[in-house]
Amino acid sequence: MDSSLPVFYLSVLLAILAIAAWFIVRQIFKTRKLDTSLERLENKLTKESGTAQEYYELGSIYLDKKLYAQAIVLFQKALKCKDLEGDENTAIIYNALGYAHFGQEQYDIAIRQYKEAIKLQPQYVTALNNLAHSYERKKLTAQALEIYEQALTYEPDNATAKRRVEALRKRLALFS
Numbered sequence: 001m002d003s004s005l006p007v008f009y010l011s012v013l014l015a016i017l018a019i020a021a022w023f024i025v026r027q028i029f030k031t032r033k034l035d036t037s038l039e040r041l042e043n044k045l046t047k048e049s050g051t052a053q054e055y056y057e058l059g060s061i062y063l064d065k066k067l068y069a070q071a072i073v074l075f076q077k078a079l080k081c082k083d084l085e086g087d088e089n090t091a092i093i094y095n096a097l098g099y100a101h102f103g104q105e106q107y108d109i110a111i112r113q114y115k116e117a118i119k120l121q122p123q124y125v126t127a128l129n130n131l132a133h134s135y136e137r138k139k140l141t142a143q144a145l146e147i148y149e150q151a152l153t154y155e156p157d158n159a160t161a162k163r164r165v166e167a168l169r170k171r172l173a174l175f176s
Helices: 004-047 052-064 068-080 087-103 107-120 125-137 141-154 159-175
Strands: none
Touching (some): 052 068, 125 159, 141 159
């Protein structure tokens, strides 16, 4: 009976260490893959012009690293590419551009970019959520609520929009 307790504790400790090791190794592989893509794209795009997809991909990596100014430049280059096809792809780039400006707390510019994305793809729920979030940051609660509700008409199960609509309605009820 007494010898089973240390074995149990040791087993639990080993299980916790194995789980932690698995998460660490997984993170290392993700980071390595990201760094490899970053290096490949930077090398290619410094030597020659790239495709809209390549500029977007590198800009997205910069967003992950919170290098917003560099990401903005790349997204603008992606928008100028001749191989950029379709309103959907263009809307995705405008949304990312808005996100980069939002990261720099340039909310008015972010709002303009999100609106451009929505003009191209009216049912683009991610851009709608981002636009509403920008309105929230500017303390434009009524506009934010309206946009979140619009997002819910396109995607009724959108957890972010549901949660924010509820919070904004409570906030507006308090001030009414």
